[in-house]
Amino acid sequence: MSSPIEARKNTKSSMKIDNAPTPHNTPASVLDTSYMRNGLQREVPQTIVEETTTGAAPADEEETVSRLQQPLLLQSIQEKLGTLVGQDSGYVDALPTGVKRRVAALKSLQADLFEMEREFQVEMFELEKKYLAKYAPLYRSRGGIVSGKERPTGEQVAKGAALEEKLAGVDTEGEGDDGDAExxxxxxxxxxxxxxxxxxxxxxxxxxxxxxxxxxxxxxxxxxxxxxxxxxxxxxxxxxxxxxxxxxxxxxxxxxxxxxxxxxxxxxxxxxxxxxxxxxxxxxxxxxxxxxxxxxxxxxxxxxxxxxxxxxxxxxxxxxxxxxxxxxxxxxxxxxxxxxxxxxxxxxxxxxxxxxxxxxxxxxxxxxxxxxxLEEGEFDDDEDTEESDAEEADDFASAPEQAPECKQQ
Amino acid sequence: MSSPIEARKNTKSSMKIDNAPTPHNTPASVLDTSYMRNGLQREVPQTIVEETTTGAAPADEEETVSRLQQPLLLQSIQEKLGTLVGQDSGYVDALPTGVKRRVAALKSLQADLFEMEREFQVEMFELEKKYLAKYAPLYRSRGGIVSGKERPTGEQVAKGAALEEKLAGVDTEGEGDDGDAExxxxxxxxxxxxxxxxxxxxxxxxxxxxxxxxxxxxxxxxxxxxxxxxxxxxxxxxxxxxxxxxxxxxxxxxxxxxxxxxxxxxxxxxxxxxxxxxxxxxxxxxxxxxxxxxxxxxxxxxxxxxxxxxxxxxxxxxxxxxxxxxxxxxxxxxxxxxxxxxxxxxxxxxxxxxxxxxxxxxxxxxxxxxxxxLEEGEFDDDEDTEESDAEEADDFASAPEQAPECKQQ
Structure with a gap:
């Protein structure tokens, strides 16, 4: 799922995350049924994403101790980590046959999803084009006003001046402004x-x-x-x-x-x-x-x-x-x-x-x-779109929230 | 214009930019006709974006010298900079009337654009919903296979195994895999x-x-x-x-x-x-x-x-x-x-x-x-979607490039 409705760019939010209080990270999981007991396997993410360091700690204290007592092993693991990114850790290979079959089936479903996502992107691209065509007259007019080939109308000037206080003093009467041709x-x-x-x-x-x-x-x-x-x-x-x-x-x-x-x-x-x-x-x-x-x-x-x-x-x-x-x-x-x-x-x-x-x-x-x-209101006096609030509220009138259900058979 | 077709997140690329060779920055512009001669005005961006520091240098050498000879003025300017973000620098106020009218007209056009962009986002959101509904059967099937409520079909297993070498050894015959219920x-x-x-x-x-x-x-x-x-x-x-x-x-x-x-x-x-x-x-x-x-x-x-x-x-x-x-x-x-x-x-x-x-x-x-x-091929052996290349190429068959024209009257 790509995200056109991506209100907050990933990176923006991760920037913020840097300032977030580090949660107290007790080593993550691992129960008997979990597939993450392999120390080496669990280390791999460390070379890829820093954040996983704590979450990817060894399974339990006993394991930690035994590994600390084997500095040579540890060193050898660390040496290997650099080359492990993108490599098969043997994790999937180690799964029981029945589970492997299921993982394969999920892979197949995901491939189907990829195909659908392509259609989605194509439709999205079409939508972009459609709207660019809708914007065209505005952009054309802008080009004309900037280059001097088009005169702004009194209405445009009045509306723009109303939108921005800085322009409040502008004469909105008539079209005979000075320096018009430039x-x-x-x-x-x-x-x-x-x-x-x-x-x-x-x-x-x-x-x-x-x-x-x-x-x-x-x-x-x-x-x-x-x-x-x-x-x-x-x-x-x-x-x-x-x-x-x-x-x-x-x-x-x-x-x-x-x-x-x-x-x-x-x-x-x-x-x-x-x-x-x-x-x-x-x-x-x-x-x-x-x-x-x-x-x-x-x-x-x-x-x-x-x-x-x-x-x-x-x-x-x-x-x-x-x-x-x-x-x-x-x-x-x-x-x-x-x-x-x-x-x-x-x-x-x-x-x-x-x-x-x-x-x-x-x-x-x-x-x-x-x-x-989060720091809303900081640049309040530059809000240009305030007058359209009423219309927007109409379009997005709240709908009553419905309780969702887990849709499984 | 929002960017669903945002192949490369801004921040990703700016991360890269950090590694880019710093261009030789001669102070930017400024010709007689430019509206950027005001030293104070040009300084404002410095408090906002670091990159503008060099680009926002004073207009010409003469001005630089005269300002350097007035350290008190400089200091007083710098003291003000901290509070200037988001404030009106008086730049727009200083424009000639005719130009101000034109800027107001552009503001008005931009407000019209905002309105259209809202429609665009609403349509985009609808498109997201439409595709989520299309994905639903896949996700449902995934849920069933994960929870054990649904058995993977031989076909799914075979397709998935073909997609991923790691799963090559999986038995794709029949549906009687062990541990099925789990x-x-x-x-x-x-x-x-x-x-x-x-x-x-x-x-x-x-x-x-x-x-x-x-x-x-x-x-x-x-x-x-x-x-x-x-x-x-x-x-x-x-x-x-x-x-x-x-x-x-x-x-x-x-x-x-x-x-x-x-x-x-x-x-x-x-x-x-x-x-x-x-x-x-x-x-x-x-x-x-x-x-x-x-x-x-x-x-x-x-x-x-x-x-x-x-x-x-x-x-x-x-x-x-x-x-x-x-x-x-x-x-x-x-x-x-x-x-x-x-x-x-x-x-x-x-x-x-x-x-x-x-x-x-x-x-x-x-x-x-x-x-x-840019480092393509690094994880080549994990490409899962290779078999769909042919179809994709069909959909995106190259069109002959047309020479664009500046669409102005």
Whole structure:
């Protein structure tokens, strides 16, 4: 079961768990009927999850003592632990035949479940697409207002001003506001510079280019391909490159992950048609003059050195054809991939749906408030959706609770 | 846009980001047209997100120098920073009128988006329910096989054995396996003891009680109430309490969170009808004899002390009527709530859909493999779903990629 209704991200809550009082952990179980008496078996989790350390303690005091009296055995076990993750501990093998048959049957049922979960994900993906299409007119209007191609209506201004006190003084009468044709200068640059992770990749030179960014649009891939696409729309006035849009596409793997969710597979970018090497912010240009000793002719040599730049986002690291690489290279590749994925995610999940809040900085206030709902009211004065409470309460009118029953035959 | 298709959890990827090579951070932007020249404004994010530190550097070298020459101003700014989170920095106020109108219009559009996102979440929730109903026969069958009330079919055993090499030796002929009536002893106890976070709460005494656990079922709340319910089904043979099921219900808030997802509101448990104080594993029973000095009569005094126990899960911390509490109490309450949520999540999202893998320990291998798909193949020999590749490829046949267009008027 994947979790679209995942009110609190796992990791958020485990962060909190770190602060939780450690429960008094008496060694867990183990009764005569339990299948967890094997000391080695019980140790395996320790190498995987720290939290299991106490829960995975040996079965009883007697066993603890006898193991402590055998430091060599203990040491040898510990040496093996490092290589045990993902390996068969022999646990299943040791089960009685009748139980093994039942475990096999459960495995079969679980495989059927995997199949159904795939259908679920496909339907979910369709639902995402359907709603993105519903959002489209809003996003289009936003793009127009930001770029100056569309004028805000008096109604929009009045509603927005009512939603946010900061904007209370805004003149909501008429449409003849000053500076109308300019839209909102630096809108996307400012928003991107407030966006975690992304902001770290933006250099001074990048900022100058991003001044010409007029919109960022999200699209899902066509029907049968799972993935999405970020389209960066630039003003044709940009002197830096010939493109008016730069595209980055993320593909998911065709198989679902173990948790039943899609997993990123790879990303594809776009070769930017920089006006010239001097415009290209992903390289540093060094020119040197050389004189030919014989002909005395002078020629200019250009040396291009790749530099960090936000625009490297459009030249994502490739995973496909990696040969047996050095471990260091592999680590660096992983780090670059992680950064690349993270930027895509921040833009898709945070920036696109809440762009105006990233522009004003309001969204930053929610960066740690999310999942931190225990301290409610902390940012009360920024609640924008208060007026819709009444409607929402209608939609979610409480239903009388029914007593559940264990549905077994 | 919430993200059911969230292949890689934010936090997972940010964990990776910690390992990413720090990009060379030249101070970000700022051009004449940018709205980020205000040093104070730009500092605000620093108190919120560490990553913005470098990106949020002052506008240009000249400004840096002038500010460094005013240590008192700097100090006074820094003193204010601590209280600035969530406060209006005056940034929006300082925008020209025309731009303010446009920002207000965007706010209005975003409010419309919030409304649509609510519909999306409701539809998503319906989809979850629909699929849970589809999974129900599988889960019922699993419950029967675990408790011994249902016999696995030869077909199920054969399919399961084929899926997992470890089970290769299992006799798939006939249905007359030995120990048939017993089901799989300690199934749920073993699974729970492998489950992160949850395993830390299980004491020896709890384990004895959990031996009688026959099924854990997930239900969503009726039509209009967002939330879910975990139903723990016990054998009527349990000597510990009179209940055959223990229920824990999690309610979501009626309003969506800022990210567009549901947010946990509170949880409700159930008062367990322990057979007697000695059976009650959530308390420690101390008996003392007292003799009346006058009458010389002896009476037994029972003293009950609450102790840590998995079964405290059914007595969740209340959030509702908290008065102005001490900060320490509040922190402890938060920690208890976080643990409570986390346990509910682990059981709902991990244990229920993959119970057999938690029983065998296989699921533990995926605990860090999730999102860690860069090191593919690490646990290759545990891929259970390989045979479905062909079908999946069909469903997700690649579509020709279309060139996107910036959809602006």
């Amino acid at each position: 839209g909102i200068p630096s809108f996307w640059l400012t928003a991107l510079e407030n966006l975690p992770v992304v902001n770290e990749t933006i250099t001074d030179r990048d900022a100058a280019v991003l001044e010409y960014l007029e919109d960022i649009q999200l699209e899902y891939l066509e029907d049968t391909t799972p993935g999405f696409r970020l389209v960066f729309c630039f003003s044709p006035k940009t002197p830096y490159f010939k493109d008016t849009q730069l595209v980055k596409t993320y593909y998911y793997q065709r198989e679902l992950g173990y948790s039943g969710d899609f997993i990123y597979d790879h990303a594809e970018g776009q070769q930017i048609q920089w006006t010239d090497n001097r415009s290209n912010v992903t390289v540093e240009l060094e020119t040197r003059k050389q004189r030919n000793k014989n002909t005395k002719q002078v020629r200019t040599i250009e040396k291009l050195t790749p530099v960090e730049s936000f625009f490297n986002f459009f030249d994502p690291p490739a995973t496909g054809e990696e040969e047996e690489e050095e471990e260091d290279d592999e680590e660096e590749l992983e780090a670059r991939l992680a950064l690349d994925y993270s930027i895509g995610e921040q833009i898709k999940d945070k920036l696109v749906p809440r762009a105006v809040d990233w522009f004003t900085g309001t969204a930053l206030e929610f960066e740690f408030d999310e999942g931190d709902d | 089901g799989i002893p300690s199934f749920w106890l073993t699974a729970l003891e492998n489950l992160p976070v949850v395993n830390e709460t299980i004491t020896d005494r709890d384990a004895a009680v959990l031996e009688y656990l026959e099924d854990i079922q997930l239900e969503y709340l009726e039509d209009t109430t967002p939330g879910f319910r975990l139903v723990f089904c016990f054998s009527p043979k349990t000597p510990y309490f009179k209940d055959t099921q223990l229920v824990k219900t999690y309610y979501y808030q009626r309003e969506l969170g800022y990210s567009g997802d549901f947010i946990y509101d509170h949880a409700e448990g159930q008062q367990i009808q322990w057979t007697d104080n000695r059976s009650n594993v959530t308390v420690e029973l101390e008996t003392r004899k007292q003799r009346n000095k006058n009458t010389k009569q002896v009476r037994t005094i029972e003293k009950l002390t609450p102790v840590e126990s998995f079964f405290n899960f059914f007595d969740p911390p209340a959030t509702g009527e908290e008065e102005e509490e001490e900060e320490d109490d509040e922190e402890e309450l938060e920690a208890r709530l976080a643990l409570d949520y986390s346990i509910g999540e682990q059981i709902k999202d991990k244990l229920v859909p993959r119970a057999v893998d938690w029983f065998t320990g296989t699921a533990l291998e995926f605990e860090f493999d999730e999102g860690d798909d």
